[in-house]
Amino acid sequence: QAKRNGKNVFRFYQADMDEEIIARRAIGAELQVAVERGEFVLYFQPLVNAASKKIQGFEALVRWKHPTRGFVSPAEFIPIAEEIGAISSLGGWVIDEACRLAVTWPTPVPVAVNISPIQFRHSDLPQIVSDALRRHELPAHRLELELTESALLESTPATQKMLHRLGEIGVRLSLDDFGTGYSSLSYLRRISFHKIKIDQSFVRNLPEDERDMSIVRAIVDIATTMGVATIAEGVETEDQSRALLAQGCHQLQGYLFSKPVPAEDVPLLLAPGSVEMNVNAVA
Ligand code: C2E
Ligand code: MG
Ligand code: MG
Ligand code: MG
Numbered sequence: 001q002a003k004r005n006g007k008n009v010f011r012f013y014q015a016d017m018d019e020e021i022i023a024r025r026a027i028g029a030e031l032q033v034a035v036e037r038g039e040f041v042l043y044f045q046p047l048v049n050a051a052s053k054k055i056q057g058f059e060a061l062v063r064w065k066h067p068t069r070g071f072v073s074p075a076e077f078i079p080i081a082e083e084i085g086a087i088s089s090l091g092g093w094v095i096d097e098a099c100r101l102a103v104t105w106p107t108p109v110p111v112a113v114n115i116s117p118i119q120f121r122h123s124d125l126p127q128i129v130s131d132a133l134r135r136h137e138l139p140a141h142r143l144e145l146e147l148t149e150s151a152l153l154e155s156t157p158a159t160q161k162m163l164h165r166l167g168e169i170g171v172r173l174s175l176d177d178f179g180t181g182y183s184s185l186s187y188l189r190r191i192s193f194h195k196i197k198i199d200q201s202f203v204r205n206l207p208e209d210e211r212d213m214s215i216v217r218a219i220v221d222i223a224t225t226m227g228v229a230t231i232a233e234g235v236e237t238e239d240q241s242r243a244l245l246a247q248g249c250h251q252l253q254g255y256l257f258s259k260p261v262p263a264e265d266v267p268l269l270l271a272p273g274s275v276e277m278n279v280n281a282v283a
Helices: 002-034 074-083 087-102 117-122 125-136 157-169 184-190 210-225 238-246 263-270 274-282
Strands: 040-049 055-066 070-072 111-114 143-147 172-178 195-198 229-232
Touching: 002 055, 002 074, 040 087, 040 263, 055 074, 055 087, 055 263, 070 074, 074 087, 087 111, 087 117, 087 125, 087 143, 125 143, 125 157, 157 172, 172 184, 184 210, 195 210, 210 229, 210 238, 263 274
Parallel strands: 055 111, 111 143, 143 172, 172 195, 195 229
Antiparallel strands: 040 055, 055 070
16 A cells, blocks of 8 residues: 555656656747747835835846746746756846836936846856946946856856956946855955845844844944945844844845835835835834
């Protein structure tokens, strides 16, 4: 009986895996054409000042409006886009679209864009960035590029040259998901980032978890000593917000303030007082 069950379980997983492989292939094939068909849209999530709660920027987060599947999460399709070599054209579109929209905002706050490690290694990022800035007349200091540690794993001369060219253009660099990689501190030593994004896994259990409190305090201290700003991701509660402010964190991002919103809602959020009102509504 047990053996038969075991076998059934195996067959079940096998069928599941096959289904997943087939689904991934289907998504991959559709991804190739989705950029040209204009099926992607950018959503924007506010980055707020930890003390005043005023909006100091937005992170652009890509969404796939699939004709039949509905909204597909980037967590699902970004890895597939990387696998099939579609990430550079998708990522190029994201940079261009973020610049195009940011110049229309009523307040000149920065826009942050996520850069895939593959895109970082396999496309001429400085050229793409400077073309987009010029095309939309967005000042370089209003564009922040969010890189993860995996983008920088090999500190090759090519990587260094790329970072140098981006620095010359004048865009800001943020280190995303900080603390989740293998050698977070070594990147801080080698590369001049403007901002560190403290991963939401360190934020989730604040303020009760004393270890996480210590880790956050240490990250903020190191960053501040180096003249690097800090932002905490995934802030969902007032208690987390208060704890992060007390640790000296500069900016906050999370559902407490706002979920990612469609582009047309950005001007509404930038209207005076709107995020403060939102916080009161949640509290
Ligand atoms: P990320 O860059 O770390 O972005 C933060 C993610 O956390 C976003 O998920 C955001 O919606 C979510 N988030 C924000 N506040 C909260 C909160 O309070 N609680 C919780 N539980 N989650 C929160 P999203 O939009 O699904 O994006 C997931 C990841 O996909 C991003 O992580 C980023 O790595 C990647 N991604 C998104 N857009 C792009 C893009 O245009 N290009 C590339 N290469 N990657 C992207
Ligand atoms: Mg990000
Ligand atoms: Mg992040
Ligand atoms: Mg994250």
